[in-house]
Amino acid sequence: MPELPEVETVRAGLERWVSGRTIASVEVMHPRAVRRHLAGASDFAGLLAGRTILGARRRGKYLWLPLDSGDALLGHLGMSGQLLVQPVEAPDETHLRVRLRFTDGGRELRFVDQRTFGGLAVDPGGAELPHPIQHIARDPVDPLFSDTEFIARTRSRRTGIKRALLDQSLISGVGNIYADEALWRSKLHWARPTETLTRPAVALLLASVRGVLGDALLAGGTSFDSLYVNVNGESGYFDRSLAVYGRRDEPCPRCGTPIRRDPFMNRSSYTCPRCQPRPRNARW
DNA sequence: CGCGCCTCCTGTGTGC
DNA sequence: TGCACACAGGAGGCGC
Numbered sequence: 001m002p003e004l005p006e007v008e009t010v011r012a013g014l015e016r017w018v019s020g021r022t023i024a025s026v027e028v029m030h031p032r033a034v035r036r037h038l039a040g041a042s043d044f045a046g047l048l049a050g051r052t053i054l055g056a057r058r059r060g061k062y063l064w065l066p067l068d069s070g071d072a073l074l075g076h077l078g079m080s081g082q083l084l085v086q087p088v089e090a091p092d093e094t095h096l097r098v099r100l101r102f103t104d105g106g107r108e109l110r111f112v113d114q115r116t117f118g119g120l121a122v123d124p125g126g127a128e129l130p131h132p133i134q135h136i137a138r139d140p141v142d143p144l145f146s147d148t149e150f151i152a153r154t155r156s157r158r159t160g161i162k163r164a165l166l167d168q169s170l171i172s173g174v175g176n177i178y179a180d181e182a183l184w185r186s187k188l189h190w191a192r193p194t195e196t197l198t199r200p201a202v203a204l205l206l207a208s209v210r211g212v213l214g215d216a217l218l219a220g221g222t223s224f225d226s227l228y229v230n231v232n233g234e235s236g237y238f239d240r241s242l243a244v245y246g247r248r249d250e251p252c253p254r255c256g257t258p259i260r261r262d263p264f265m266n267r268s269s270y271t272c273p274r275c276q277p278r279p280r281n282a283r284w
Numbered sequence: 285c286g287c288g289c290c291t292c293c294t295g296t297g298t299g300c
Numbered sequence: 301t302g303c304a305c306a307c308a309g310g311a312g313g314c315g316c
Binding site: 001002003061076077078079080115117118166168175176265266267268 | 307308309310311
């Protein structure tokens, strides 16, 4: 699933392959892919045609392409979204949702999304920071991310620490996979009440978050050397580096205890029962 | 207002 | 063999 490292890999690919190019035409094959563009698919296409893409930016798991009109093409990959740069003659993907062709006649940009949780929209005047994502917190690799503020806000929460990590208005870019990995590195259980964490404990957790995101980013960088804008987060190279996520009953890399899976928010949490014992005052 | 549950969606895997 | 169902999960929206 695309979390910050995967989305950053895509952003770098867009910067390389579509920045500076002018959009000729836009084809929306599935209306759900542009459902966040409330004015509809034809309005979406009309705002893009003739516009030049100035760059590729990211906040957390959101991507946007600033346009020469001052608008932004905003995108979220959801769980299965891909932005692919393909030769115009390449056959359509099964789940192709949106196609952008360019005036130079070169490779086209395709939004492909099996489960359609992702989508694209044009935000008028949003080139600097699209309006729909102004509530999204800075991500922990953003130079302007405030550690002090994050620590204070986390400790003032009244929830479990994993819920806090997944809250994109507190810290963005972290999803289920990297939350579990960071908690394991910090030896914290997912149900640990946020208000019982000391400042140093939250600081250590933040360092773990940055560590796991950075490691994944390095792995993503190595695989991103093709003509594609690679978004294959689910079967990625970083799988081998995961300590706990998806590893039920396998030995903890630190102590050998079998990894445990717990239901959490209609999904899963993976922990080492020995390194990350469940707190008595568990909160979830 | 803070918190937490529900829902959107479809392909894959599993058990009977 | 085929069917039913659990599961994967980001994030907006809404209820309490």
